[in-house]
Amino acid sequence: MKNFFRKVAFGLGPDEQIPSDPLNWAQSQITDQIPEFTFKGKIYPEKELRKHYNKYVYQDRKVLRKKFKNDKMGYKAAKNKVKADTGQKFWRNLEIAIRHKEAISGAHPVLAKLWYFWGNHFTISEKDFLANYSTGAYQRETIRANMNQTFEKLAYESTVAWAMIHHLDNAENVGPKSEDARAEWRKRKKRPATINENHARELLELHTVSPNSGYTQENITELAYIMTGWAPDDKYWKTKLETADVKFQRKYHEPGKKIFWGQNFPKGKKGLPAVIKFLSEHPSCREFIAYKLCRYLITDYPTKEMTDPIVNAWEKSGGYLPEVHKAAIEVAFRFNNEYSKFQNPENWWLQMSRMTDANWPPREEKFDSFLLGYGLDPYQAKPHKFMKDMGHHPYLSQQPNGYSDIAEDWMSPELIIRRLLYARQGYINLKPGNKNDEFFKGVVEKNFDNSDKIMSILNQNEKTIDKHILLFNLPEVLRA
Amino acid sequence: MRISRRGFLKGSLATLFLAGTGLPVYSSTKAKKNLVVIMLRGGMDALCAVPVVGDKNFEKRRKQLILDDTIKLNSDFSLHPVLDNFHDLWKESKGAIVHATNIPYTERSHFDGQNLMESGGKVPYKVKTGWLGRGMKVAGLRQEGLALALPMPLILRGVPQNNNYFPTKGKLPTDKVLSLLKDVYKERSEDELIGMLEIIKSRPKERSYAADDLYSLANEAGALLKKPDGPRVAVFEVGGFDTHAAQGGVHGTHSDCLKEMDLVFGTLKKRLKEEFDNTLIVTLTEFGRTIKQNSGLGTEHGYGSAIFMGGGLLKNNQVYTDWPGLKSKELFQGRDLNSTIDARSVYASAMSTVFDIDFKRVQKEVFWGDKLQNLSDKLFRT
Numbered sequence: 001m002k003n004f005f006r007k008v009a010f011g012l013g014p015d016e017q018i019p020s021d022p023l024n025w026a027q028s029q030i031t032d033q034i035p036e037f038t039f040k041g042k043i044y045p046e047k048e049l050r051k052h053y054n055k056y057v058y059q060d061r062k063v064l065r066k067k068f069k070n071d072k073m074g075y076k077a078a079k080n081k082v083k084a085d086t087g088q089k090f091w092r093n094l095e096i097a098i099r100h101k102e103a104i105s106g107a108h109p110v111l112a113k114l115w116y117f118w119g120n121h122f123t124i125s126e127k128d129f130l131a132n133y134s135t136g137a138y139q140r141e142t143i144r145a146n147m148n149q150t151f152e153k154l155a156y157e158s159t160v161a162w163a164m165i166h167h168l169d170n171a172e173n174v175g176p177k178s179e180d181a182r183a184e185w186r187k188r189k190k191r192p193a194t195i196n197e198n199h200a201r202e203l204l205e206l207h208t209v210s211p212n213s214g215y216t217q218e219n220i221t222e223l224a225y226i227m228t229g230w231a232p233d234d235k236y237w238k239t240k241l242e243t244a245d246v247k248f249q250r251k252y253h254e255p256g257k258k259i260f261w262g263q264n265f266p267k268g269k270k271g272l273p274a275v276i277k278f279l280s281e282h283p284s285c286r287e288f289i290a291y292k293l294c295r296y297l298i299t300d301y302p303t304k305e306m307t308d309p310i311v312n313a314w315e316k317s318g319g320y321l322p323e324v325h326k327a328a329i330e331v332a333f334r335f336n337n338e339y340s341k342f343q344n345p346e347n348w349w350l351q352m353s354r355m356t357d358a359n360w361p362p363r364e365e366k367f368d369s370f371l372l373g374y375g376l377d378p379y380q381a382k383p384h385k386f387m388k389d390m391g392h393h394p395y396l397s398q399q400p401n402g403y404s405d406i407a408e409d410w411m412s413p414e415l416i417i418r419r420l421l422y423a424r425q426g427y428i429n430l431k432p433g434n435k436n437d438e439f440f441k442g443v444v445e446k447n448f449d450n451s452d453k454i455m456s457i458l459n460q461n462e463k464t465i466d467k468h469i470l471l472f473n474l475p476e477v478l479r480a
Numbered sequence: 481m482r483i484s485r486r487g488f489l490k491g492s493l494a495t496l497f498l499a500g501t502g503l504p505v506y507s508s509t510k511a512k513k514n515l516v517v518i519m520l521r522g523g524m525d526a527l528c529a530v531p532v533v534g535d536k537n538f539e540k541r542r543k544q545l546i547l548d549d550t551i552k553l554n555s556d557f558s559l560h561p562v563l564d565n566f567h568d569l570w571k572e573s574k575g576a577i578v579h580a581t582n583i584p585y586t587e588r589s590h591f592d593g594q595n596l597m598e599s600g601g602k603v604p605y606k607v608k609t610g611w612l613g614r615g616m617k618v619a620g621l622r623q624e625g626l627a628l629a630l631p632m633p634l635i636l637r638g639v640p641q642n643n644n645y646f647p648t649k650g651k652l653p654t655d656k657v658l659s660l661l662k663d664v665y666k667e668r669s670e671d672e673l674i675g676m677l678e679i680i681k682s683r684p685k686e687r688s689y690a691a692d693d694l695y696s697l698a699n700e701a702g703a704l705l706k707k708p709d710g711p712r713v714a715v716f717e718v719g720g721f722d723t724h725a726a727q728g729g730v731h732g733t734h735s736d737c738l739k740e741m742d743l744v745f746g747t748l749k750k751r752l753k754e755e756f757d758n759t760l761i762v763t764l765t766e767f768g769r770t771i772k773q774n775s776g777l778g779t780e781h782g783y784g785s786a787i788f789m790g791g792g793l794l795k796n797n798q799v800y801t802d803w804p805g806l807k808s809k810e811l812f813q814g815r816d817l818n819s820t821i822d823a824r825s826v827y828a829s830a831m832s833t834v835f836d837i838d839f840k841r842v843q844k845e846v847f848w849g850d851k852l853q854n855l856s857d858k859l860f861r862t
Contacts, residue, residue, distance in 0.1 A: 169724045172725045194775040197724075411632060413683075416673065416677070417650075425650075470660060475664065
């Protein structure tokens with residue numbers, strides 16, 4: 001039963017009591033309110049971070065390239081200065097620290113684990129400088145902040161979020177019959193306006209109904225027409241470039257009647273919310289999300305028995321996420337003893353850190369003391385470095401479908417080497433008073449039903465570091 | 481367009497004289513032969529990488545993406561100018577291209593497409609092993625696969641105990657800890673983890689910093705493939721081909737990706753030296769891209785693409801194609817270069833050649849008896 005605390009969260013820390021009612025413990029963390037962040041250092045709004053993004057791209061593109069056009073070394077030095085002045089390597093570390101603090105020290109670890117699920121579902125993959133300035137903040141302000149809303153609201157907010165619009169090229173999605181299509185510069189530069197299908201395709205495939213719903217290429221094209229016009233505000237193009245707030249701009253929108261998947265939709269600004277409502281209410285959407293939630297929490301290949309209660313909760317609540325989450329947790333509880341889920345590297349690392357009350361992430365003061373224009377100290381640089389090396393950086397997935405939730409995708413000699421090496425790192429992160437047998441015994445007894453068996457394995461080693469490495473690579477720890 | 485569709489089936493006659501004598505590559509002692517697959521993720525634009533020459537249908541749809549200074553391969557096709565290493569191979573008759581080809585998948589989803597290009601199947605996510613892994617299994621090649629990536633790609637799955645290389649720094653646990661872990665894994669029937677521990681135990685205990693860029697990975701792969709007892713199969717990944725915007729011309733995003741691919745060809749050639757003659761490199765992608773550029777100067781998901789091939793096991797330098805043409809009615813669904821050759825025919829023929837197994841066996845045991853062409857004698861030195 002104790003593995004349930006890791007299945008839906010990150011295990012129990014040394015100072016936590018074992019809950020007498022695990023299901024209630026987990027479900028009570030899902031409320032109508034999104035709690036404040038546990039991280040008590042300074043947290044920056046996404047818009048403020050985007051200003052840094054803007055400063056970097058503007059300086060690089062509009063100033064430095066011209067100024068240093070004949071001075072390669074001068075250009076490099078000036079560019080490095082702008083990188084430092086805009087915190088290009090800092091924000092991603094701060095964001096991971098905020099994220100990890102929720103899992104390790106927060107009072108709502110179940111919500112944190114679900115937050116990571118949605119961040120991965122509405123992935124912003126590695127593109128341009130999104131990971132450096134924006135993805136972490138997007139996951140805070142768009143994903144987490146809407147986890148007490150309906151799926152429809154979350155899907156809409158993530159679709160029109162600046163980071164997503166930039167990520168999936170919707171700024172390039174221009175109606176061929178739009179006002180902008182008739183612009184003189186297009187004729188002059190021989191660049192006729194066309195749709196860009198990228199965002200429309202991923203909205204269908206990855207974010208809502210999935211290919212199982214049976215949409216066609218024609219439907220993708222129809223949706224792309226509806227999505228034309230949603231782009232960074234071009235009024236500020238000269239100064240903000242691609243970083244202006246997203247706004248519906250009629251001049252880029254394809255005029256005329258909108259038909260998508262055999263149904264009429266409003267033209268103009270109302271089209272996108274209407275189509276997201278339609279997609280969110282589509283049976284394939286709830287089935288797809290239910291399957292993914294079960295795959296994330298319970299097993300690689302969920303059964304209908306698992307997904308049905310989640311689908312039912314969705315139908316009853318109109319896709320209200322707290323109800324959907326509670327249903328998923330209940331299913332995870334019901335199937336807890338029958339299935340154990342291989343934990344992805346980040347969740348495994350966070351479980352190790354929470355269960356052992358390790359010094360992770362670096363303290364808030366470390367981040368608050370950062371000064372723009374200066375380099376990072378080793379502590380400030382660790383979150384990005386560790387997650388990248390583990391192959392599971394939450395802002396650097398290689399493709400828009402995010403990271404896999406299938407065990408086999410996390411199995412390779414090199415990935416298992418990372419588990420061995422980072423189990424060692426986990427030991428280094430332990431508080432000095434916790435590097436002893438008594439402490440390990442407490443961790444094991446609190447988090448595992450077969451504690452005697454585990455301790456007998458660990459006790460075959462003399463060194464506590466070896467016990468630590470062994471413990472966090474045992475099958476019952478790799479899985480939950 | 482001056483070429484007729486069928487005219488290409490025999491390859492380019494202009495270059496056949498470079499093909500050598502056609503004598504068998506191997507003596508009776510049988511040299512170790514290597515197969516390298518480079519996966520090009522995102523949808524490689526074959527019309528950008530290997531543009532067709534003088535086709536008005538192409539030029540009018542790609543006004544801003546037409547490349548300058550392309551390298552002439554023959555009267556009908558040219559090569560993207562950043563592909564220097566590949567061009568060197570071509571000149572030595574160790575580079576060839578199969579054009580207008582793709583896996584039999586037409587739905588244009590990256591993720592379904594990538595799953596199928598690796599599994600070799602027709603229904604996304606249905607097959608849990610890769611065509612290369614299954615081919616290795618048929619050939620009895622255990623512990624001979626190497627992925628130059630952190631995860632084990634699907635394409636190699638299907639045969640146990642493949643290795644991978646993606647360096648990191650740190651100290652591995654003692655043998656005692658590893659042995660204890662192995663005992664526990666055995667007790668719990670964690671077969672996959674046991675296999676990995678076996679591999680890990682043979683690694684150096686202390687790992688110092690090593691670069692993980694493509695050049696360094698190709699360098700390492702070359703060194704390992706060169707060893708007589710080293711791996712016989714290697715898999716690389718190059719991402720970023722999904723250029724919906726700012727695809728660019730000679731210096732655009734797509735070019736950067738092609739350069740990366742080219743770097744792998746060049747580095748392997750340099751590192752493998754004479755063993756390059758016993759090596760075959762093939763590329764793989766999920767689909768090509770639309771012939772028409774969009775207003776963001778990018779291209780959308782398409783269908784037909786191309787396969788780059790390198791190594792001494794090639795028959796000659798040629799653009800092997802059953803060219804479908806680029807008139808509107810010749811395009812797939814009016815928008816994409818069509819695919820006239822099932823790419824799996826190329827991969828099945830490659831495995832048959834490199835692994836020395838009968839094509840029909842590959843066809844039956846790896847690709848479920850699907851209708852594939854044996855192209856071995858057309859493409860490879862058998």
